[in-house]
Amino acid sequence: MSLRPEVPADVPEETARVARAAFPKGCLAVRMRDVLGPVFADGEFARLFSDRGRPAASPGRLAMVSVLQFAEGLSDRQAAHAVRSRIDWKYALGLELSDPGFDFSVLSEFRDRLIGGGAEARLLDAVLESASAAGLLKAGGRQRSDATHVLTAVREVNRLESVVETVRAALNALAVAAPQWLAELAPPEWFDRYASRPEDTKFPSRWAARIGHAEQVGQDGMTLLQAVWSPDAPTWLRQLPAVTFLRQMWVQEYQVSDGGVGWRKPQDCPPGRLRIRSPYEPDARNGAKRDRAWCGYKVHLTETCEPDAPHLVTQVVTTTAAAADVEVTDQIHDGLARRDLVPDVHLVDAGYIDAAHVVAARRDHGIELLGPVAVNTGWQAAANNGYTIDDFTVDWDNKRVTCPNGRTSTQWQHDGRRSAGPVIRARFSPADCRPCPSRDECTRSVTSMGREITLRHRDEHEALRTARRDQQTEQWQQRYRHRAGIEGTISQGVRAFGLRRSRYRGHSKTHLQHLLTAAGMNLARLDAWLTDTPLAPTRTSHFAALSPTG
8 A cells, every 4th residue: 555645634614613513512532633633644654655556544544543442442343433423533533524434444454554664652652742742741750650461362271271272273274274185184083172172171180181181182283293394295384373383382381202292290391481372372471470370461551640730651561471570660761761751750669670770760861760679688687686788888999898896808709690680799707707796696607607798789789778778768658659549540441441451462462452552541631631530539438438537
């Protein structure tokens, strides 16, 4: 398709007249057009289209339709119908009342173009830029972040169901690509095992029998792989995604020994970060948090939280379910810097913060990363009467540590082997520690060894020490209490915008969904701000409301 960019024009006079008559008090779509303007321009998406071919629908309008679609929770068919039939949408899009709209499949094609061209972030960027131009958003101030789990769009299955479904998916793909070749290969019992969707209730209940069934499935899958890689098979069969996934799944779930295919024990399988689950959703991973486990993704939302402006989502990060929160802290800051929306203070929970990120946020972006850092977990701190690392004085210039009893360390060594980052190990002489009267409160090492102190590098050590001290104060607690509001944002996203369940398959499409959801939430929040709709109060049960306040 070719693009012939249109310059955003004013709303047609007849459309404006009818819309004003139909909505004398306004509505979300009408107010957003009046306050933000067209929001999207065709030129922003020009690189996604070729110079030849039949004319494409206006990508600027398709982008706005997509945002309105997620703001109202509509399907593609419903959104396309709204463009044809709703006056407020025609007003927001600047269309004539007689405009026939487009086929609903255009929206899916547009999303594919956004992902293929790496332009999906533009959907949220344009809304934020329009809000900034309207004086409703600015850099600085406070922002806060949190995450929630996202369930994959496919059925969640156990290990046995997963391998059976993987063979079934490969057989279905081969049945379409090479039906004659597969008909000659497949034995009759394969049709009993793989013709219909696997259900755990149809598998043997005894553990030994389940293992036997899993190994039979493993042998069937190995037979199929050997046939695909045989010299007589068409070589292009090996390139089918379902066959590639079958091969990966068999490496993960089975081991070949003495010519047989054995079911791996759970401890011999890859960790959750690497373990694939479904042939229909290769990007999804297992995740767990406290007592909750799920298969899918995580979405991290960052929003403004100043009392004199609407609370808008400014950054969205989508990760696999197995990714730790602390891994995205730098990514959040880089994204905010790209949008010129760097806050002065970034409020996060304990999952996003450590000493390295506190230092990096201040150094790279001038952000104060505010959140509860990990406390000292050494036995000395737990005993409340031992000498913790905070009781030692560090002379960074002379590379020396002094203990509370005045003894100085004799060794200072850099150690870069730790996965958590390089550290410094300062050791005291056994001759000083052995006769020390405070030895029992200081170290439990054998008498032939002295106390060893593990230090982060200077910036991180001092940042961690300061953070641990500050978070014990009432002033810090008052500042940090503003983070709690992000829980309401997560709740709104889940309850009103379907944030918890992925509409699509694959990480890239799920991330696009989250960007559109954030843009739709921003429209709803801007509309609430413009109409003086107050923030929803924290829900309190009728019984809790009777609690004495004394």
